Amino acid sequence: MPVKKTTAPQVLLNNVGALPELLSNIAANMLLEIEIGCGNGHFLSRYAEKKELSYLIGVEFKKKRCLKALKKIQTYKLTNAAIIQGKAEELIERLPANSVDKFHIYFPDPWPKTKHRRRRFLRMTNLENLCRSLKPGGEILFCSDIYDYYLQAKLLFLISGKLRLSEIPPPPQVLKSIFGRKFLSVGKKIFFISSRKLAD
Numbered sequence: 001m002p003v004k005k006t007t008a009p010q011v012l013l014n015n016v017g018a019l020p021e022l023l024s025n026i027a028a029n030m031l032l033e034i035e036i037g038c039g040n041g042h043f044l045s046r047y048a049e050k051k052e053l054s055y056l057i058g059v060e061f062k063k064k065r066c067l068k069a070l071k072k073i074q075t076y077k078l079t080n081a082a083i084i085q086g087k088a089e090e091l092i093e094r095l096p097a098n099s100v101d102k103f104h105i106y107f108p109d110p111w112p113k114t115k116h117r118r119r120r121f122l123r124m125t126n127l128e129n130l131c132r133s134l135k136p137g138g139e140i141l142f143c144s145d146i147y148d149y150y151l152q153a154k155l156l157f158l159i160s161g162k163l164r165l166s167e168i169p170p171p172p173q174v175l176k177s178i179f180g181r182k183f184l185s186v187g188k189k190i191f192f193i194s195s196r197k198l199a200d
């Protein structure tokens, strides 16, 4: 089936409120995939290049990183990707129910100190919004070099009651991001987990 081209890629600086307009410009036959904390866009750009039938939205709160991610989108001439500068928490609140095919959460800030762990993105309130906006059968893919964050993710997925853990390998582009390469180069293990939304 031919894929209708979407609007030109753009950075929507400081504006998660512009999400509905962006979503309305994505062809209905494309899959919607969102990377939470896309950093400099290494994963997002390489992945979007291979996934012509998907539209990728990266959300990232650091402006410099958004601009680097945008540069990659432009360099690769991608018409199926956009970056939104803002807080992922605010973006996921605005996503329509049952609208997202996949969330990618790779190397989210680990907040390793015990007293800071509650700042981690993957916590129950955020997971509820991820589950609400996922289509039935949609997936959340997560990886971290921090074992206890991986365990936290696994536990949250299990107790959400809305997800089933699935055994799929990480997309190869995950290991080629700056963080993927950095952790692998120093011999760190990367813990990957995926889960699928159950039918209502």
Ligand SMILES: C[S@@+](CC[C@H](N)C(=O)[O-])C[C@H]1O[C@@H](n2cnc3c(N)ncnc32)[C@H](O)[C@@H]1O
Residues within 6 Å of the ligand: 036, 037, 038, 039, 040, 042, 043, 059, 060, 061, 062, 065, 086, 087, 088, 089, 105, 106, 107, 108, 109, 121, 177, 178, 179, 180
């Ligand atoms: C360690 S980097 C990983 C980047 C990318 N996922 C990768 O694999 O290369 C984590 C990124 O998430 C961003 N980030 C963390 N929490 C965020 C939030 N709540 N909303 C948006 N961006 C966030 C950080 O600014 C940082 O760029």
